Every structure is written in structure tokens, then in C-alpha cells.
Amino acid sequence: MATVTLKGNEINTLGNLPENGSQAPEFKLTKNDLSQASLSDYAGQKVVLNIFPSIDTGTCAQSVRQFNQEAAELDNTKILCISKDLPFAQTRFCGAEGIDKVETLSDFRDGNFGKSYNVEFTDGPLQGLLSRSVVVLNEKGQVIYSEQVSETVDEPNYKAALEALMDA
Known part of the structure; x- marks a missing residue:
């Protein structure tokens, strides 16, 4: 079990x-068109x-915006924004925000990703949702960087995640 905080309270x-x-x-995971995505789809x-509780919160939304902006600069890289939000909510958010460089995926069906x-x-209060985290994988599917944000309302360390990509 790992412990983080939500506004200073341990969870x-x-x-x-x-x-x-x-x-x-x-x-x-479930794509916005309700089809299935798996890690093997991104091989190579x-x-x-980019893992978070809900796209309908300020910090989660900002992480999707930030990674969308950064993704435009990256070669051979996929940014997957993962929550338990329904694909309909993810699609609505991305459409309203002009988000088109990242892929939103949902763990709502069986929760196996979480x-x-x-x-x-x-x-x-967030029981059953996903903790704000970033996991970076190389082309072989190996973990090269991970961060579980210690205070849930804080943003992840974008710079460290992106630097791990550059070093891979």
C-alpha cells in the first residue's frame, strides 16, 4: 500500500x-469510440x-492540457491520459478544449489498469478512482520513469517525465 494525501489528509x-x-x-482500456486499447497496441x-482521478477536476484537466501541448514536440511518442471517467466525458472535454495530441483512455469497465x-x-473520498501518477515507458515497454504525486491536488513533474523520454 502506498500513502498519498488529498488536501493534507492521508489516503x-x-x-x-x-x-x-x-x-x-x-x-x-476503453477508447473514446468504446473500442479497446492495450499496451501492445503501442509497441515500438x-x-x-498520464494517470489521474477525473478529467473534470482542475489539476487533472491541466495535466491533459500540458501533456497535449508537450506531445506536439515529441517523436515516436504516445501520451495516454488515463482515468475512470466515461469515454463520453473524456470526448466532451477534449472537444471543448481542442485537445488532439493525446489519447484519453478509460479504466471504467473492469478497473484492471488501476x-x-x-x-x-x-x-x-476518492476510493475506487486512480491516483495522480505518471509512468514513462521506452520503446520496449520498460518503465524508465515513474512518479506517484504525493499530494493529489498537485500537478506531476512534467519536466522530469519529458527528460526521461529524451534520455531513452
Whole structure:
């Protein structure tokens, strides 16, 4: 179990993020068109997993905007923005915001992503949602950077995630 805070109050997740150097766990998530996406769909590309509780909160929305802006500059890289929001909400947000460089994916169907990556909250007001985290993978699907944001209302360290991509 990993402990983070929400506005200073401790809440827990299932565990720690996958370790650097480890093979990223496979996943099945739902795309905006309700089809399925899996990690193997992105084989041979660098991947940033931008994980968060809900696209309808300020910090989560900002992380999607920020990675969308940064993604335009990256070669052979996919930015996957992952939450348990319904694909309809993700589509609405991206359309309203002009977000078109990242891919939003939902873990609403079975929650296996949150369990495999240990980011599902186990208690507190966000129980069942995903903890704000960033996991960066190289072209071989190996973890080269991870951050579970210690205070849920804070933004992730974009610079460190992007630097890990450049060093890969």
C-alpha cells in the first residue's frame, strides 16, 4: 500500500508503481469510440501514461492540457491520459478544449489498469478512482520513469517525465 494525501489528509492506493527497469504490465482500456486499447497496441513507441482521478477536476484537466501541448514536440511518442471517467466525458472535454495530441483512455469497465499499476485508491473520498501518477515507458515497454504525486491536488513533474523520454 502506498500513502498519498488529498488536501493534507492521508489516503492509500493498492501499492507502489512498477519499478524502473521492469516490464510495464499489460492493460485493456476503453477508447473514446468504446473500442479497446492495450499496451501492445503501442509497441515500438515511447509511451507516457498520464494517470489521474477525473478529467473534470482542475489539476487533472491541466495535466491533459500540458501533456497535449508537450506531445506536439515529441517523436515516436504516445501520451495516454488515463482515468475512470466515461469515454463520453473524456470526448466532451477534449472537444471543448481542442485537445488532439493525446489519447484519453478509460479504466471504467473492469478497473484492471488501476489494479495492475497499483494506482487505485483503496480508501478516502476518492476510493475506487486512480491516483495522480505518471509512468514513462521506452520503446520496449520498460518503465524508465515513474512518479506517484504525493499530494493529489498537485500537478506531476512534467519536466522530469519529458527528460526521461529524451534520455531513452
